[in-house]
Amino acid sequence: MEDDQRGVESVSALDGLAERVTAGATITEADARLMLASHDLIAIGVMGDAVRRRLHGARTTFVRVFEIHVNAPPAGRPLHVSAGEFRIIGRPASFEAAVKAVGAASAIASGVPVTGFSLIDLQGVASESGQRLDAVCSALRSAGLAAVAEVPVDLAGDAAADAVNAARSAGLAVTRLTVHALPDARAIEPAVRARDLQLATGGFRVFAPLPRTMSVTEPSSGYDDVKQVAMARLLAANIESIQVDWALYGPKLAQVALTTGADDVDNVAAQESGALGTRRSSLEEIRGNIRAAGLEPIERNAVFECGWNGAGGGAPAE
Amino acid sequence: MSTEALADHVRNGGRLDAAGALELYLDAPTPLLGRLAGEIRRRKHPDGVVTYIIDRNVNYTNICVARCNFCAFYRPVGSAEGYVLGFDDIFRKIDETMALGGGQLLLQGGHNPDLPLEWYEDLFRSVKQRYPAFRLHALSPPEVVNLCRLSRLPVPEIIDRLVDAGLDSIPGGGAEILVDRVRKLLNCYSKATADEWLDVMRHAHRAGLRTTATMMYGTVETPEERLEHMFRLRELQDETGGFTAFIAWSYQPEHTELGGSEATGVEYLRTLATARLVLDNFDNLQASWVTQGGKVGQLSLAYGANDMGSVMIEENVVRAAGASYCMDEMEIVRNIENAGFTARRRNMHYEALGEPIFRGRQVPRTLELAVARGEDDATRPPEIGRYAARSAAEKKARQAGATE
Numbered sequence: 044m045e046d047d048q049r050g051v052e053s054v055s056a057l058d059g060l061a062e063r064v065t066a067g068a069t070i071t072e073a074d075a076r077l078m079l080a081s082h083d084l085i086a087i088g089v090m091g092d093a094v095r096r097r098l099h100g101a102r103t104t105f106v107r108v109f110e111i112h113v114n115a116p117p118a119g120r121p122l123h124v125s126a127g128e129f130r131i132i133g134r135p136a137s138f139e140a141a142v143k144a145v146g147a148a149s150a151i152a153s154g155v156p157v158t159g160f161s162l163i164d165l166q167g168v169a170s171e172s173g174q175r176l177d178a179v180c181s182a183l184r185s186a187g188l189a190a191v192a193e194v195p196v197d198l199a200g201d202a203a204a205d206a207v208n209a210a211r212s213a214g215l216a217v218t219r220l221t222v223h224a225l226p227d228a229r230a231i232e233p234a235v236r237a238r239d240l241q242l243a244t245g246g247f248r249v250f251a252p253l254p255r256t257m258s259v260t261e262p263s264s265g266y267d268d269v270k271q272v273a274m275a276r277l278l279a280a281n282i283e284s285i286q287v288d289w290a291l292y293g294p295k296l297a298q299v300a301l302t303t304g305a306d307d308v309d310n311v312a313a314q315e316s317g318a319l320g321t322r323r324s325s326l327e328e329i330r331g332n333i334r335a336a337g338l339e340p341i342e343r344n345a346v347f348e349c350g351w352n353g354a355g356g357g358a359p360a361e
Numbered sequence: 362m363s364t365e366a367l368a369d370h371v372r373n374g375g376r377l378d379a380a381g382a383l384e385l386y387l388d389a390p391t392p393l394l395g396r397l398a399g400e401i402r403r404r405k406h407p408d409g410v411v412t413y414i415i416d417r418n419v420n421y422t423n424i425c426v427a428r429c430n431f432c433a434f435y436r437p438v439g440s441a442e443g444y445v446l447g448f449d450d451i452f453r454k455i456d457e458t459m460a461l462g463g464g465q466l467l468l469q470g471g472h473n474p475d476l477p478l479e480w481y482e483d484l485f486r487s488v489k490q491r492y493p494a495f496r497l498h499a500l501s502p503p504e505v506v507n508l509c510r511l512s513r514l515p516v517p518e519i520i521d522r523l524v525d526a527g528l529d530s531i532p533g534g535g536a537e538i539l540v541d542r543v544r545k546l547l548n549c550y551s552k553a554t555a556d557e558w559l560d561v562m563r564h565a566h567r568a569g570l571r572t573t574a575t576m577m578y579g580t581v582e583t584p585e586e587r588l589e590h591m592f593r594l595r596e597l598q599d600e601t602g603g604f605t606a607f608i609a610w611s612y613q614p615e616h617t618e619l620g621g622s623e624a625t626g627v628e629y630l631r632t633l634a635t636a637r638l639v640l641d642n643f644d645n646l647q648a649s650w651v652t653q654g655g656k657v658g659q660l661s662l663a664y665g666a667n668d669m670g671s672v673m674i675e676e677n678v679v680r681a682a683g684a685s686y687c688m689d690e691m692e693i694v695r696n697i698e699n700a701g702f703t704a705r706r707r708n709m710h711y712e713a714l715g716e717p718i719f720r721g722r723q724v725p726r727t728l729e730l731a732v733a734r735g736e737d738d739a740t741r742p743p744e745i746g747r748y749a750a751r752s753a754a755e756k757k758a759r760q761a762g763a764t765e
């Protein structure tokens with residue numbers, strides 16, 4: 044049973060919080076729990092948006108990502124690709140496989156930054172190959188890797204800060220915090236961990252609070268997603284951007300998230316499908332959606348440079 | 362009036378005029394629209410109940426002479442992909458619906474010249490004979506207009522005959538945008554003008570039927586025309602009080618002649634909330650999860666909706682245009698409760714029927730909606746031969762069948 048009285052939102056419970064948020068205060072973990080327990084979706088969204096606007100105004104960044112599976116890197120550059128990030132996905136089978144995938148990706152990326160792997164997987168590769176993490180990262184850096192693609196906060200153990208520092212000392216950027224899975228939609232722990240990891244190491248640019256994996260029979264609800272985004276915006280106030288995945292969450296939910304705390308869109312398609320002539324390009328679609336939400340679209344690349352000029356003949360950014 | 366003054370006007374129970382509605386629709390912050398719509402929903406439904414219906418969305422034929430340019434569902438007369446469901450197909454769908462706790466079909470289809478009024482009457486009668494308590498929410502106004510033209514009878518007579526045969530209520534489909542400029546551009550003016558659509562509903566209400574009303578936005582219409590649509594519905598509702606609910610959905614562009622792109626999620630929530638403000642004489646506002654997906658479908662409950670629509674079981678029209686979401690009863694109820702409301706099953710009159718079926722007995726999960734019929738199923742229903750063919754293609758097909 045839900046704790047709130049059915050259909051009667053806990054407006055009063057959130058009132059005090061809304062005032063403090065508007066006044067610029069950071070919220071506590073108890074506040075975060077209160078937000079997730081409430082059904083007053085609009086009040087929650089307004090708080091998320093207030094902080095987002097204080098930090099970014101209407102500026103909304105997005106990145107077109109070309110994904111390469113670690114076990115199946117393409118031999119040549121595929122047609123119609125215009126990306127700000129070439130990202131290697133999947134867990135590498137071995138250290139050699141990781142280096143090889145980075146080499147293959149760099150060969151076709153034409154100067155677009157190559158990112159890849161979760162920091163957890165790289166830790167696994169290091170221990171399996173009997174190497175130190177910084178040595179693995181150095182080798183990947185030499186093969187052309189610019190950044191570790193993600194640090195899933197729920198999988199990162201207590202030594203996460205050390206691992207982040209090791210990867211950075213090897214010259215890799217480590218800027219993106221993600222959540223692998225969120226079994227309980229009311230859990231505040233991932234946002235707490237993101238905030239604390241940032242306190243410990245600094246240097247993270249984005250936190251993507253919505254989980255990368257979810258149940259097929261019981262997916263998270265729209266309310267759950269919006270509340271997580273807004274709560275993450277408020278609680279992880281020390282991280283610049285809250286990110287939402289365009290492909291994974293879909294344009295409709297992702298667009299709403301941009302009005303309730305998120306300001307950065309990940310994983311916009313980098314490859315246009317030539318077959319569907321009438322379909323708008325992904326670039327038009329993302330820009331149209333951002334503008335329809337009253338926001339200003341700005342394209343960025345993997346290393347957060349705005350106004351990049353989509354290598355490989357991509358459209359110039361705004 | 363300023364946005365704030367308009368908001369106060371709405372809060373105090375005032376009625377919006379066209380200018381005020383347009384100003385709110387275009388300029389009010391989305392959270393403000395949501396809050397106002399939420400207040401009206403609470404006023405109309407203070408018990409915090411959100412309803413849904415277990416019924417099946419059946420399309421008896423996809424053959425259609427209307428050729429609306431936004432439609433990805435229809436096939437022209439004579440097309441190899443055209444179908445008409447047999448009565449037995451429909452009985453089987455009813456059996457499956459009843460097994461899931463459903464008591465009604467939403468039955469709509471193309472304007473098929475080879476299905477005369479008698480086909481519908483016989484179908485309805487045979488359904489009622491086999492399943493006396495089962496309800497038929499059937500034939501949107503353009504289909505009724507089509508039957509008027511085929512049989513050269515006036516609207517009230519067609520409605521009387523259909524009711525006599527077993528029609529229980531009329532779905533509000535085919536309204537698109539009730540502005541003739543738009544209808545001409547969408548090539549749906551000839552299937553029914555705005556006045557013709559409203560007139561069918563007027564007669565249906567006078568005959569004692571309740572009906573719904575819909576709006577398909579996001580094609581070629583202006584924001585003013587979306588509001589004009591809502592105001593025309595509000596006017597008729599003032600006159601008859603026969604509408605149970607309003608349902609807005611966004612145009613689905615894939616595989617259509619018109620093409621283009623779909624309106625966004627935020628535009629949907631704004632349109633829904635504005636409808637709640639304008640349609641102050643409609644009790645129920647339905648969320649369109651079938652076009653918006655389950656997540657934005659659920660968010661609709663914060664923007665004025667008090668009904669999650671139908672579990673559908675089957676869907677053919679929206680799927681043809683690219684959207685294929687699915688929510689079974691368990692998923693709908695989970696979403697309603699997750700948003701802080703009480704879930705109740707309802708009938709076509711929006712009367713609460715009770716607790717979710719799956720809480721009382723085991724119901725299999727449905728993770729994908731069914732389709733009208735199997736892809737390689739090209740059978741012709743046996744009873745179709747009982748009715749005179751009108752189209753040249755159908756006459757030829759029957760001749761070929763007879764000489765085989």
Ligand code: SF4
Binds near residue numbers: 428429433434470471
């Ligand atoms: S929308 Fe209806 S009337 Fe128009 S072409 Fe499609 S099936 Fe026919």
